[in-house]
Each structure stands twice: as structure tokens, then as C-alpha cells.
Amino acid sequence: MNFGNQTPTIVVLKEGTDASQGKGQIISNINACLAIQETLKPTLGPLGSDILLVNSNGRTTISNDGATILRLLDVVHPAAKTLVDISRAQDAEVGDGTTSVTILAGEIMKEAKPFLEEGISSHIIMKGYRKAVSLAIAKIKELAVDISGDNNNRDLLERCARTAMSSKLISNNADFFVKMCVDAVLSLDQNELDDKLIGIKKIPGGAMEDSIFVNGVAFQKTFSYAGFEQQPKKIEHPKILTLNVELELKAEKDNAEVRVEHVDDYQAVVDAEWQIIIDKLKQIEDSGANIVLSKLPIGDLATQYFADRNIFCAGRVPSEDMNRVILAVGGSVQSTTSDIKPEHLGTCDLFEEVQIGSERYNLFEGCHEAKTCTLLLRGGAEQVIAEVERSLHDAIMIVKRAVQNRLIVAGGGAIEMEVSKYLRDYSKTVPGKQQLIINAFAKALEVIPRQLCENAGLDAIDILNRLRMAHSKDEKWYGVDFETENIGDNFSKFVWEPALVKINALSSATEATNLILSVDETIRNQESQPANAGMMPPQGGRGRGIPMR
Incomplete structure (x- = not known):
């Protein structure tokens, strides 16, 4: 053949x-x-x-x-x-x-x-x-x-928000949430309308209509040491210092090995460490700040020091919350306490710590630097609050688009x-x-x-x-x-x-x-399977074999 x-x-x-x-x-x-x-x-x-x-x-x-x-x-x-x-x-x-x-x-x-x-x-x-x-x-x-020629701007935005909410879980509470959405968008800088400046916090418990609109920044009270309760819980026109500094005494074994021959030498090392942190605290006090926020821990010594001097402090503040606070109140994050100037401090109209449900929240209201707001959402179950958050996100985005793009159908x-x-x-x-x-x-x-x-x-x-x-x-x-x-x-x-x-x-x-x-046409590559578990796959194969030892 x-x-x-x-x-x-x-x-x-x-x-x-x-x-x-x-x-x-x-x-x-x-x-x-x-x-x-x-x-x-x-x-x-x-x-x-x-x-x-x-x-x-x-x-x-x-x-x-x-x-x-x-x-x-x-x-x-x-x-x-x-x-x-x-x-x-x-x-x-x-x-x-x-x-x-x-x-x-x-x-x-x-x-x-x-x-x-x-x-x-x-x-x-x-x-x-x-x-x-x-x-x-x-x-x-x-x-x-x-609709840009219409004078009753707020009314029009509320109608768009109400339509966006009509298919959501919160449709029965639309009157309450529509106002919250429009307030949130109108509280932003109307030129930028950065929706990332709208913070949303979820607090289980209570009814949906127990949700709170905060015209500023709010975050959950951070982990606190002894002496915290003696600190002020309400300050008008505070001076706010934001730090990236650890204000905590560390045991010597954590940081270094020190060889000493006399007890007095050991005491000198301990005294030096105390002096370092006391100097830092004194510099913070001298800056005139009466609220101190830090991304790193603020220990019990510093907490008590600030409480004695009527200064509020919070350590381990999450980066996201800290960034919104800085944008809202002004000032800048300091990584050292040695050269704090008045322009490094921020301010707002009112600082307050309040109890919401089972949680305590720190509220900074009346911020003048950047326009921002926070929505504190309540609800009976986590799933409910999560769906309320998604519903509000859709409505807020619709209101934002209606402000930017004035055409409606x-x-x-x-x-x-x-x-x-x-x-x-x-x-x-x-x-x-x-x-x-x-x-x-x-x-x-x-x-x-x-x-x-x-x-x-x-x-x-x-x-x-x-x-x-x-x-x-x-x-x-x-x-x-x-x-x-x-x-x-x-x-x-x-x-x-x-x-x-x-x-x-x-x-x-x-x-x-x-x-x-x-x-x-669809071409789907199969993962090549090695013949034996203990063998490597053939050259060029994408299997996950285990080489034999």
C-alpha cells in the first residue's frame, strides 16, 4: 500500500x-x-x-x-x-x-x-x-x-434615592434612610464627591431606625488601659494630635541584653527607660494637645499620665479611621514627639465618647478641613445590617451620580x-x-x-x-x-x-x-496528573507532583 x-x-x-x-x-x-x-x-x-x-x-x-x-x-x-x-x-x-x-x-x-x-x-x-x-x-x-434648573435640589435627590431603595430591604424605612443618604452626599465636597469619605460602621442590636448620622468621623473605642475612665469624655474645640509613636514601657528582655555588675547599674537602665517615655509624654503635653490618637499602642503609664492632665488618648486606631480623622480635622501624623508645632494639630467643633448599643464610639463632629460623615448602622442581625449597608451604598451612589449628572429618566x-x-x-x-x-x-x-x-x-x-x-x-x-x-x-x-x-x-x-x-472556540488545558504520587510530572506539565527524596 x-x-x-x-x-x-x-x-x-x-x-x-x-x-x-x-x-x-x-x-x-x-x-x-x-x-x-x-x-x-x-x-x-x-x-x-x-x-x-x-x-x-x-x-x-x-x-x-x-x-x-x-x-x-x-x-x-x-x-x-x-x-x-x-x-x-x-x-x-x-x-x-x-x-x-x-x-x-x-x-x-x-x-x-x-x-x-x-x-x-x-x-x-x-x-x-x-x-x-x-x-x-x-x-x-x-x-x-x-433637573439642574430646579431650585429644590434636595427634594429631587431624595426622589432618586427613594427609587434606588424601592427594591431593597430598607424600602419600608425609606423615609428615614433617604434623608440619611442625601445628608451623606451633600455633606461631601461638592466638587470632588469622594464617597470614600463616607464611613459606615455596623453595630448589632436595636432597630434599623436607631441608625445614626454623624456629621464627622466616628470610630469604635480602641483597647484601653487603666486610667482610661478618668479621661474627659467630651471636649469642645479640642486640639487633636495624631501620632505613629508607641507610648509604652517595654521590658528590657524584649529590646536588648544588658550586662550589669551592680544593682545600681540595673536601676540606671530602668530609670533611663522611664525617663525616655516621660520626656515623650511631657513633649506631647507641652504641645497643647488635649486629644492624642496613635496608630501604635499607648500603654497604661501613658494613659494614666494623660488622665491626670485631662487629656484624652486612644492607641491602636485602625489606619482607615486614622486617615479619615486626619482628612477631617487637619494636622498631620507625627512619627516623633520632639518637634510638634501648632500647625501639626487638628481641630473640630466637638469631641464626644458615646455609648451606642453595647459599644462605645468616639465621635468627632463639626470638622472643617475635609467634609466627611459617618453612618452608624443598627439592626437585629449581622446579615440584616450587612444588607442595609449594601442598600445604602447603592442609594448613595445614585444620589452622587444625580448630583454630578443632572439627567434623569x-x-x-x-x-x-x-x-x-x-x-x-x-x-x-x-x-x-x-x-x-x-x-x-x-x-x-x-x-x-x-x-x-x-x-x-x-x-x-x-x-x-x-x-x-x-x-x-x-x-x-x-x-x-x-x-x-x-x-x-x-x-x-x-x-x-x-x-x-x-x-x-x-x-x-x-x-x-x-x-x-x-x-x-474554547481551548481548556487540563492539569496533567503524575502517574505516581511520588514522581515528578513530565517536563512542561502543570501537575503538582512531589519529588522523591
């Missing part, structure tokens, strides 16, 4: 490598993303349910925040991880809409599946989606209402229905396959109002038909109204969201979809 014309088989990839490609691979990736979408769907909207997640350590988390759920799900499918990434990006960029962006991305992929199965090239679908999303974003910008599925109607009308003017693809994108947008209805137990088909009818009559702000279980003008009912949330969600969802559609 003649084998001369046959091409020999060439092995390029390592044995065990899984390589799958083609149309089936794209559809497989889409199905993985749809599984993620199905998990998040029930959490959307004011009447969405929460998800209880338990990690490998048995720690439980109860949440309906999309980014939090996806972070804890531990997704391993490489394609589905893109949904986790866009959800995180939405959380970092806008702060809210993390569930919406994932559901939208899943639905846009779902609409692409029939085209792929019919043999349409994924590049044609991607081109249609890019055109559709650019039209959709342009339409949202055209519809958005600019109506929520409750109104903007999605209006953009969907616009894209349907536009698709009729486009010939060929693009007409079908843009129409499919328009249909995908309806997933938001449909899911809102399903989660609320309403008849989704009936409500969607009414919404389509209303929008065809140019009722552009009509969306799902949960109070009447019907449709209504959500703009006049103040169900508002920043336009940025919708624009970012649409562009992120479409980018993620196009990314999945552009991948038609």
Missing part, C-alpha cells in the same frame, strides 16, 4: 486538552450566561425576592444586590464570568443597576440564539446590536430630563418600553437581516418590565400589552405601577433614575453579548 500522499496527524496540543469550536460553542456559552440570568431574575424590582447564600465556611449572606450575589456565586464557566465582570463594573461606575445589566445581557444573548441556529454569521448579529445600542443610547439622552420599565418602541419603528426602515436583529434587540429590552411584573405576581402579558398600547400613543413615561397593579406615568409619580444608570447598563450588556458572540 502507498501512504505517500496521506498527511500525517500532527499533535499540537497536549493530550487531554479540551478544544470545542463553532456555532455549537457560541450557543453553549450563551446557555451558561442564561443560567446566571435565571438565578438573578427573581431579585429584580421593588417586589423582588432575596437570595440566601452560604459559603464554604458556613457564613451566610442575604442579599438582592446583583453584584454581591455574583461575587459570592463563585462562577467557574469562563464565558459566564463576563456577566460577573459587567455587574462589578456597573457597581463601581454607577453603584446601582447591577441586576438589570445582567438580566439585559442575558436577554440580548437569548434573542441572538435563533439567528445563530439558522446559520446567520455572528458578525452580522454583532453589527446589528452595535447599531441598535448606539440608537438606544442616543434616544435615552434625547428623552432624559435635565422614569424607572419602572418606562424608559425600556419607550426605547423598545423607538427601535421597532426604526427597524422597519432598514432592509435585510439588520431589520430582524434590531427588532430582536428591541424585544430584549422588554425583559425589564416583564420581569418586574412576574416578580410582583402581576399578569406580565396583559401589562406589557397595555404598555405597548400606551407608548404607541406617545405616553413615553408609562411604566409598571406597583401601587395600582396597573400601568401609570412613573415620571409624575417621581419614580426617577439617573440616565447614566440606563446608558451604562445598555452599553455594558451589549459589549458583553458581542464578546460572547465573537468567541467561537
Whole structure:
């Protein structure tokens, strides 16, 4: 037999490598993303349910925040991880809409599946989606209402915060928390709006409405030595010194070995060490400071010394709290006590130590250097307080975006229905396959109002038909109204969201979809397993063998 014309088989990839490609691979990736979408769907909207997640350590988390759920799900499918990434990006960029962006991305992929199965090239679908999303974003910008001319600024921000809270655990306490969120954002420097200057502390116990807004910095009382209770607990216009110095006597054996011949020599060493710390304390006293904070320990000798002189001190202050104190009260961290000048000290209107629940907190209020605030959250269980914190984070970010970007749209599925109607009308003017693809994108947008209805137990088909009818009559702000279980003008009912949330969600969802559609081959390298536990893996392998001794 003649084998001369046959091409020999060439092995390029390592044995065990899984390589799958083609149309089936794209559809497989889409199905993985749809599984993620199905998990998040029930959490959307004011009447969405929460998800209880338990990690490998048995720690439980109860949440309906999309980014939090996806972070804890531990997704391993490489394609589905893109949904986790866009959800995180939405959380970092806008702060809210993390569930919406994932559901939208899943639905846009779902609409692409029939085209792929019919043999349409994924590049044609991607081109249609890019055109559709650019039209959709342009339409949202055209519809958005600019509220910068309205004088009642606070009222508008409260309405945006209330909409952000409507789907959260704290929706029943919205009146209380809306005020807290808006106070927090308005307390910041309006040019920078650095949300990292809003501190959040969680204190178990009490009701949610026992939460406290502190116009300044607050941190939990640090570990304290004898003499602490004799220190002042309330000081008006204090002078605050921040240190990175240890004010503690150390036993000689910890620091050095000293050889002595006489008892007097030993006593001289001890006296010298005492003199060093007494000199430091005297220099601090002479600086005029009546509050001393240090990142390092302040021992019992120093604590008693300060108590005798009516000075408050706290050692081992966490770096995060210390940095916010410095930003708020001014001054600078000193790593030595020998040259403390008046400009190194900070000040505020009032320092106070208060009991909150079972904890004691140090409060610095009325800070003038940097505008900052702290939210002390209360609640019956740790999981509840953690969810309150996540809910407030979303609302604070929404208020921040509303201050920066003054364009708003109506929520409750109104903007999605209006953009969907616009894209349907536009698709009729486009010939060929693009007409079908843009129409499919328009249909995908309806997933938001449909899911809102399903989660609320309403008849989704009936409500969607009414919404389509209303929008065809140019009722552009009509969306799902949960109070009447019907449709209504959500703009006049103040169900508002920043336009940025919708624009970012649409562009992120479409980018993620196009990314999945552009991948038609997956190559997965298997870890090579050594034949025997005591042998090294073959050269180039990635196994974790143990070399024989």
C-alpha cells in the first residue's frame, strides 16, 4: 500500500486538552450566561425576592444586590464570568443597576440564539446590536430630563434615592434612610464627591431606625488601659494630635541584653527607660494637645499620665479611621514627639465618647478641613445590617451620580418600553437581516418590565400589552405601577433614575453579548496528573507532583 500522499496527524496540543469550536460553542456559552440570568431574575424590582447564600465556611449572606450575589456565586464557566465582570463594573461606575445589566445581557444573548441556529454569521448579529445600542443610547439622552434648573435640589435627590431603595430591604424605612443618604452626599465636597469619605460602621442590636448620622468621623473605642475612665469624655474645640509613636514601657528582655555588675547599674537602665517615655509624654503635653490618637499602642503609664492632665488618648486606631480623622480635622501624623508645632494639630467643633448599643464610639463632629460623615448602622442581625449597608451604598451612589449628572429618566420599565418602541419603528426602515436583529434587540429590552411584573405576581402579558398600547400613543413615561397593579406615568409619580444608570447598563450588556458572540472556540488545558504520587510530572506539565527524596 502507498501512504505517500496521506498527511500525517500532527499533535499540537497536549493530550487531554479540551478544544470545542463553532456555532455549537457560541450557543453553549450563551446557555451558561442564561443560567446566571435565571438565578438573578427573581431579585429584580421593588417586589423582588432575596437570595440566601452560604459559603464554604458556613457564613451566610442575604442579599438582592446583583453584584454581591455574583461575587459570592463563585462562577467557574469562563464565558459566564463576563456577566460577573459587567455587574462589578456597573457597581463601581454607577453603584446601582447591577441586576438589570445582567438580566439585559442575558436577554440580548437569548434573542441572538435563533439567528445563530439558522446559520446567520455572528458578525452580522454583532453589527446589528452595535447599531441598535448606539440608537438606544442616543434616544435615552434625547428623552432624559435635565433637573439642574430646579431650585429644590434636595427634594429631587431624595426622589432618586427613594427609587434606588424601592427594591431593597430598607424600602419600608425609606423615609428615614433617604434623608440619611442625601445628608451623606451633600455633606461631601461638592466638587470632588469622594464617597470614600463616607464611613459606615455596623453595630448589632436595636432597630434599623436607631441608625445614626454623624456629621464627622466616628470610630469604635480602641483597647484601653487603666486610667482610661478618668479621661474627659467630651471636649469642645479640642486640639487633636495624631501620632505613629508607641507610648509604652517595654521590658528590657524584649529590646536588648544588658550586662550589669551592680544593682545600681540595673536601676540606671530602668530609670533611663522611664525617663525616655516621660520626656515623650511631657513633649506631647507641652504641645497643647488635649486629644492624642496613635496608630501604635499607648500603654497604661501613658494613659494614666494623660488622665491626670485631662487629656484624652486612644492607641491602636485602625489606619482607615486614622486617615479619615486626619482628612477631617487637619494636622498631620507625627512619627516623633520632639518637634510638634501648632500647625501639626487638628481641630473640630466637638469631641464626644458615646455609648451606642453595647459599644462605645468616639465621635468627632463639626470638622472643617475635609467634609466627611459617618453612618452608624443598627439592626437585629449581622446579615440584616450587612444588607442595609449594601442598600445604602447603592442609594448613595445614585444620589452622587444625580448630583454630578443632572439627567434623569422614569424607572419602572418606562424608559425600556419607550426605547423598545423607538427601535421597532426604526427597524422597519432598514432592509435585510439588520431589520430582524434590531427588532430582536428591541424585544430584549422588554425583559425589564416583564420581569418586574412576574416578580410582583402581576399578569406580565396583559401589562406589557397595555404598555405597548400606551407608548404607541406617545405616553413615553408609562411604566409598571406597583401601587395600582396597573400601568401609570412613573415620571409624575417621581419614580426617577439617573440616565447614566440606563446608558451604562445598555452599553455594558451589549459589549458583553458581542464578546460572547465573537468567541467561537474554547481551548481548556487540563492539569496533567503524575502517574505516581511520588514522581515528578513530565517536563512542561502543570501537575503538582512531589519529588522523591
